[in-house]
Amino acid sequence: MDMKIAEDQGIDLGGRVKGLRGRAGFTIKEVAARSGISPSAISKIENNLLSPTYDNIIRLAQGLGVDISELFSSTRKQAPHGRRSLTRAGQGDYIRTRAYTLEMLCSDLTAKRMQPMKARLRAHEAREFGTLVAHAGEEVVLVLRGQVTLLTEFYAPVTLEEGDSVYFDSTMGHALLSAGSEDAEIFWVCAADQSLTFEEAPPDSP
Amino acid sequence: MDMKIAEDQGIDLGGRVKGLRGRAGFTIKEVAARSGISPSAISKIENNLLSPTYDNIIRLAQGLGVDISELFSSTRKQAPHGRRSLTRAGQGDYIRTRAYTLEMLCSDLTAKRMQPMKARLRAHEAREFGTLVAHAGEEVVLVLRGQVTLLTEFYAPVTLEEGDSVYFDSTMGHALLSAGSEDAEIFWVCAADQSLTFEEAPPDSP
DNA sequence: GCATCAAGTTTCCTAAAGGAACATATTGTT
DNA sequence: AACAATATGTTCCTTTAGGAAACTTGATGC
Numbered sequence: 001m002d003m004k005i006a007e008d009q010g011i012d013l014g015g016r017v018k019g020l021r022g023r024a025g026f027t028i029k030e031v032a033a034r035s036g037i038s039p040s041a042i043s044k045i046e047n048n049l050l051s052p053t054y055d056n057i058i059r060l061a062q063g064l065g066v067d068i069s070e071l072f073s074s075t076r077k078q079a080p081h082g083r084r085s086l087t088r089a090g091q092g093d094y095i096r097t098r099a100y101t102l103e104m105l106c107s108d109l110t111a112k113r114m115q116p117m118k119a120r121l122r123a124h125e126a127r128e129f130g131t132l133v134a135h136a137g138e139e140v141v142l143v144l145r146g147q148v149t150l151l152t153e154f155y156a157p158v159t160l161e162e163g164d165s166v167y168f169d170s171t172m173g174h175a176l177l178s179a180g181s182e183d184a185e186i187f188w189v190c191a192a193d194q195s196l197t198f199e200e201a202p203p204d205s206p
Numbered sequence: 207m208d209m210k211i212a213e214d215q216g217i218d219l220g221g222r223v224k225g226l227r228g229r230a231g232f233t234i235k236e237v238a239a240r241s242g243i244s245p246s247a248i249s250k251i252e253n254n255l256l257s258p259t260y261d262n263i264i265r266l267a268q269g270l271g272v273d274i275s276e277l278f279s280s281t282r283k284q285a286p287h288g289r290r291s292l293t294r295a296g297q298g299d300y301i302r303t304r305a306y307t308l309e310m311l312c313s314d315l316t317a318k319r320m321q322p323m324k325a326r327l328r329a330h331e332a333r334e335f336g337t338l339v340a341h342a343g344e345e346v347v348l349v350l351r352g353q354v355t356l357l358t359e360f361y362a363p364v365t366l367e368e369g370d371s372v373y374f375d376s377t378m379g380h381a382l383l384s385a386g387s388e389d390a391e392i393f394w395v396c397a398a399d400q401s402l403t404f405e406e407a408p409p410d411s412p
Numbered sequence: 413g414c415a416t417c418a419a420g421t422t423t424c425c426t427a428a429a430g431g432a433a434c435a436t437a438t439t440g441t442t
Numbered sequence: 443a444a445c446a447a448t449a450t451g452t453t454c455c456t457t458t459a460g461g462a463a464a465c466t467t468g469a470t471g472c
Contacts, residue, residue, distance in 0.1 A: 013260055027448085027449060027450090028449070028450065029448090029449075029450095037430080037431090038430065038431045038432075039431095039449090039450080039451095040430070040431065040432080040433090040450095040451080040452080040453095041429075041430045041431070043449095043450060043451055043452090044429085044430080044451085044452095046450095047451080050428080050429060050430070051259040051260040051261045051262075051428080051429075051459095052259065052260050052429080052430090053257040053258065053259050053260075053429070053430090053458085053459075054219055054257040054258050054259075054263060054277075055257045056257075056429085056430085057260060057263070058278070068275070068278045069274070069275055069278075071260075072264070072274045081375055081377045081378060082358075082359065082360045082375055082377070082378040083373075083374065083375045083378075084356075084358055084360075084361050084372065084373070084374040084375070084378070085372065085373045085374070086364060086366070086370065086371075086372045087370065087371050087372070087373075088367070088369075088370050089367065089368065089369025089370050089371075090369070105346075105371045105373070106346075106371065106372070106373035109373055112344065112373065113343070113344045113397040114320060114344060114346055114373075114395060114397050116346045116348070116371055116373060116395070118371075137319075138318065138319045138320060140311075140312075140320055140322045140395055142322070142348075142393050150290075152288075152290055153288065154288045154290075155290050158292060160292070161294070161295065162295065163294075163295025163296070164292065164293065164294050164295050165292075165293050165295075165311045165312065165322055165324075165393075166290065166291065166292045166293070166312070167289075167290070167291045167293075167311070167312035167315055167318065167320075167322060168289065168290040168291070169287055169288055169289045169290070171287045171288070172287060172288040172289075172290070187348050187371075187393055189320060189322070189346055189395045191319040191320050191397055233418085233419060233420085234419070234420065234421095235418090235419075235420090243460080243461090244460065244461045244462075245419090245420080245421095245461095246420095246421080246422080246423095246460070246461065246462080246463090247459075247460045247461070249419095249420060249421055249422085250421090250422095250459085250460080251460095252420095253421085256458080256459060256460070257458085257459075258459080258460090259428085259429075259459070259460090262459085262460080
């Protein structure tokens with residue numbers, strides 16, 4: 001008696017493959033011919049008797065004529081429903097970098113889609129900053145106090161006044177400076193691709 | 207004499223994993239602990255000596271803290287690189303709903319990962335609001351002016367003062383009210399997963 | 413210098429992937 | 443009903459995935 005695999009993760013690749021194949025109107029043989037995988041292996045995959053390797057996952061997606069993401073939980077891991085985190089003014093976690101003093105907000109929540117911060121911009125000149133920073137994701141900035149200069153790789157510098165907001169792609173090099181004599185303060189939200197989803201991956205031990 | 211695999215498809219999973227791991231600052235052992243895969247297997251994967259199975263691909267992505275699509279080349283949702291949008295104070299697009307007056311910011315950019323808004327909360331009583339709203343995504347709120355009451359499905363109401371911020375999962379029913387006598391004003395960022403990267407999957411019909 | 417510890421690799425072995433051929437549904441045709 | 447037809451499942455077997463532990467390699471003490 002063979003044991004089923006992979007279903008214990010709640011993924012059910014087999015059902016997904018069977019569904020995609022059925023919707024496309026292919027037989028197992030056809031998918032086998034189109035993918036280069038043997039019919040027997042495809043049958044086993046559909047019955048969750050076999051966990052295909054990386055190479056065969058790529059071939060299988062080709063054979064089914066679907067995007068690879070269709071073979072993985074397209075319903076992205078649903079974040080925990082119903083979380084809430086409150087940070088009172090000034091009560092965040094402070095981090096001091098070369099150019100910024102950051103107050104990380106709601107940092108008790110992990111695996112967030114966004115990271116909100118307040119920042120004091122201590123740099124007033126571009127040279128204080130060094131090179132522009134670039135990383136995956138997108139950012140929103142609202143000026144809370146003072147004037148802010150936004151430097152970006154592909155645009156001329158622009159100065160923001162209190163209440164102004166800006167949205168930009170952070171894969172583009174960027175830096176924020178105080179434009180006035182005082183340090184400016186901003187509200188800053190970053191959306192990162194790869195939120196640090198620290199999740200245990202415990203095999204269910206019976 | 208071992209042969210390399212998978213590279214013949216031009217995918218180079220190993221290099222990709224190595225890059226992702228390096229960027230995240232993990233050691234092989236750390237990824238092993240986070241993923242539940244043995245260090246030796248991860249080493250082999252990085253050197254293209256082993257093609258991981260479906261289950262281990264999922265675990266590996268978890269261990270690296272990245273989305274599965276990061277491990278496949280084809281499925282790169284291309285975010286436009288280098289966009290920037292500026293909205294001066296008061297110059298957003300105004301939308302008036304039953305309980306809010308919203309100023310949509312940076313609305314000239316489409317396919318954003320986040321939607322920033324300013325909102326005036328015109329409702330002062332829960333009954334003015336009706337039922338709680340719930341939708342996919344996560345939200346950040348910063349109180350700019352006045353006092354705000356946040357009603358949520360699973361928590362007791364809480365009152366926020368100026369400068370306070372809150373993060374919550376918007377799949378949980380929620381509503382925002384002005385707690386003081388004046389209408390409160392907030393900065394509001396919503397992250398929705400609208401990343402509908404749907405691709406044609408045309409079977410070559412004979 | 414040697415000892416030590418950490419990061420990564422290799423070896424050895426077992427358990428699982430996956431192909432070829434066979435076995436069993438399932439469906440249509442007379 | 444029997445008989446083809448094809449579609450799917452199973453068995454047997456070889457190759458490969460992947461874990462445990464031994465082995466490099468490199469950096470840091472003493």
